[in-house]
Amino acid sequence: MDLQIDNIGLPPDNEVHVWCAKVNRLARPLEALRGVLSEDELRRTAKLHFRRDRDRFVAARGLLRILLQCYTGVDAAALRFCYNEFGKPALTPGRNDVRFSISHSHDAALFAVAKGSNVGVDIERIRPRFANEQIAEKFFSESEVKALRALPAELQPEGFFNCWTRKEAYIKARGEGLSLPLRDFDVSLKPGEPARLLRHAQPPELARWTLQALSVPAGYVAAIAVENKGRIVRWQMSEL
Structure with missing residues (x-):
């Protein structure tokens, strides 16, 4: 939905707010x-x-600061970020109840804000030349590569970026970068099917995370991973 944002406070514990610009x-x-x-x-x-x-x-970093100001009440320019050893950003100590994630690709930016639950988002513009089998074999699991090959040729670019964004959203939510082997887990990728974490080397992870595809502008695909199941509320950032 379109929203003229103001001081809106943190989402309830069972909600994640997602913004696209x-x-x-x-x-x-x-x-x-x-x-x-x-x-x-x-x-x-x-x-x-x-x-x-x-x-x-x-634009993306400025919008992130303005958005976090609306959730925290702290002036956008006064917000301070810290980063873990893998580069995951967070607000400086004292605001660790605010969890957020940012992604941007070409002219689209995506943001997620949650209270107390780790969250990761990723958005990518669909680029058929990038969506090739050599890259898939390098970054996807054997099952994911097999599922990608099984798609009709015209659906493979979307399937490739479905897989890419879902894996990226999950590792961003975990905040461990590529120290988490990409072949240790499988995600769904077939266009039109729900986003899911299908397999994990650590089975309890399957119940710990919600994975969902997001509706974004044409020519892009995006995904969100949220710790602890909750309701994902999508807002459209249009008047910042």
Whole structure:
């Protein structure tokens, strides 16, 4: 749904709020978003070679800060982030009840906010040239590669990115990066079928996580992984 966001407070324990924005269609000027970034974020921006990538990074990080301000009541520019050894971001100690995840691809950005439950999101633009068997064999499990090969050729790019985003959302939610072997778990990937964690080397993980595909702009696919089953509420960020 479209929403003019304000101070909205944290979601209930059984909800996760998901927001999607097209960063090339922002209601707020890019310079206003740049103004809330930290020195570290500005340094990271400067390292990006292409202007379009710098602008997308500024937009996504600025929107994240504004969104977290609406949940925490802390001014966007005053928010401070810390990172675990695998790069998973969190708000500085004292706000560890606020869990969030961010992903952006091309002109789309995706955000999730939860209270007390780990969450991960991933969004990817469907790029048929990238969705090839060599990459699948490198990053997917044997069962996933077999399922991908079984799809009609015209569905394989979507199936590839279904698998990619679901695995990425899960490892982002876990916050352990690629220290978690990608072949240790299987996800569903067939277009039109529900997102599911099908197999895991640690079977209790199957009951611990909710995996769901998300409705995003045409040409993209996205997924969310949430610790402890809850209701996923999707908001459309359109007037930031």
